[in-house]
Amino acid sequence: MIEQFSIFTKGGRVLWSREEDAEMDMSGVNSLVQEVFLGERSGDDSYQIVYEASKYLLKWAFDNELDLIFVAVYPAILNNQSLKLIDSILSMVQQKFSKMWQKKASTLTARQMMEAIDFDDAYDDIVKKVQKTNLRQKSKPRDFKDTKKGSEKKKPNEAEKKKIEKKEEKKKEKEEARRKSILAKIGKKGRGGPGPMRKKKSVEKQAKPTAKKARNWNGDLTAEEAAKLDMGEKGGDAVSEDQRLEQFRQEYMPEGKIEFEPDDPSSSDDDDDEKASSSGFYSFFKSLAGQKPLERKDLEPILEKVKSDLTAKNVAVDIAEKITESVLTALVGKVVGTFGTIRGTVKAAVEKSLTRILTPKRVINILPEIQAAKREGRPYVIVFIGVNGVGKSTSLAKVCAYLQSKGLKVSIAACDTFRSGAVEQLRTHTKCLDARLFERGYNRDAAGVASDAIAQAKEMKDNVVLVDTAGRMQDNRPLMQALAKLVAVNRPDLVLFVGEALVGNDAVDQVTRFNQALTEYSTAKNPRVIDGMILTKFDTIDDKVGAAISLTYVTGKPIIFVGTGQTYSDLKRMNVKMLIKMLLR
DSSP states (O other), X not given: OOOEEEEEETTSXXXXXXXXXXXXXXXXXXXXXXXXXXXXXXXXXXXXXEEXXXXXXXXXXXXXXXXXXXXXXXXXXXXXXXXXXXHHHHHHHHHHHHHHHHHHHTTSOHHHHHHHOOOHHHHHHHHHHHHHHHHHHHHSOOOGGGSHHHHSOOOOOHHHHHHHHHHHHHHHHHHHHXXXXXXXXXXXXXXXXXXXXXXXXXXXXXXXXXXXXXOOTTOOOOHHHHHHHOXXXXXSSOOOHHHHHHHHHHHHOTTSSOXXXXXXXXXXXXXXXXXXXXXXXXXXXXXXXXXXXXXXXXXXXXXXXXXXXXXXXXXXXXXXXXXXXXXXXXXXXXXXXXXXXXXXXXXXXXXXXXXXXXXOSSOOOHHHHHHHHHHXXXXXXXXXXOSTTSOHHHHHHHHHHHHHHTTOOEEEEEEOOSSTTHHHHHHHHHHHXXXXXXXXXXSSOXXXXXXXXXXXXXXXXXXXXXXXXXXXXXXXXXXXXXXXXXXXXXXXXXXXXXEETTOTHHHHHHHHHHXXXXXXXXXXXXXXXXXEEEEEOXXXXXXXXXXXXXXXXXXXXXXXXXXXXXXXXXXXXXXXXXXXXXXXX
């Protein structure tokens, strides 16, 4: 039933394990630690792995007072009755081992306790006891009320039958009286009456045919016609290229130069933290009394307030529930003393959970990766993807300015061959930034345009190629197939999803569907998915920064940049401490 049972500390030291299958290794438990415990998903019910083409589920329990973790591995095909047995075994093993561990903890070191505790016999006794109890319950006869006959309704006697018949007759009489009353009312009003008013057909006067104008075969234009067709600076509303360039410079470079401010480290101010804790949701922890282990019933109403605050800050509802459940799991059983300790313990648990979510599994440091590609004699390729209107082209121009400020040569590939004006917009950006633009106009294969742009950048010895793509909705299959083709053919170093910071739950659906499309429609053996994200309009949301949590939790990918304004220099690296401070204030 249970193929593997492991007991280990939160520090990672295995204290005891039992493998019913000698060939089964600890890879499933290691995956559980990486994906669930470190990913702040410990509030989930179970975790599935595949081992030698068979599916297994993992269930776990925590002893937060002793910092112990108990994990049971069992086949995924077990029925509900067997799952109840596993829950019982897990609970009893936790109680028994914790007592043995706590008894020896005062006199022995951890290594000595590992050698001193022989848990094999105790584990076998627990399994036998649970199985024996289960067999006893199966052999116990059922009560009469639980049988089929006992569950049948008792048949009425003659007196009860007469009462039921009288009730039915009275009900029918009332219905008949009600029907007659309605018919009487209809009869008084009558159903007849004049028919609908019909308008007489009006005879429209036929307009007299106008005389046909003679065609001008000489090609001469009148002054009025020439003025309409003149789209120059004086003849129409069109803006010249020089004027458009000047408008862009005033909008994106108001001071005539681009300067990126260094990211200020987010230093925690103790006074601010005290004020926030007394005025924010940490004030709810005053209801907890110290000197006892924290219980689930004590923490649930408080963490319900935490969940409410997270959703108010734009965190997706289901993700807020998982985060609070994970924090709850980590706090149950903790022994705290004074109120200050309670507040500090809970605050540290919430901040730790959010920090783990926002800390990327893959550290993306663009500048060293660009230098590595440069040593290989090729340009570093970044593809920007996202839905319509989120600011992909503007974000691309900001990243271009940022990389140029680091002394790198950047070229831009205009692969948005779908939206009218997209190429012209990039052309103006490249003139403002003095960057190279590669474009083939409209109605072209975007994958081919990107491939040619990368080849040209290699010849021109450019360091970076930024690929702009057409905005598309996540359910537009043809455009998503074209995007998957572009990524599969050109194999970029980085795929960045550009999303708005103020969309909330919609961003989760967008990034999930984009990842799904890149996987399903790709022709590559190992499909590429989103590597990181850029959040735009970050300056418009005040403290409602929950979209960052939602996107990172769903994808497991980092947010690399946030857009904080319209100018080229309004681009900042993601600061995890600052974001958490905004989320919890």
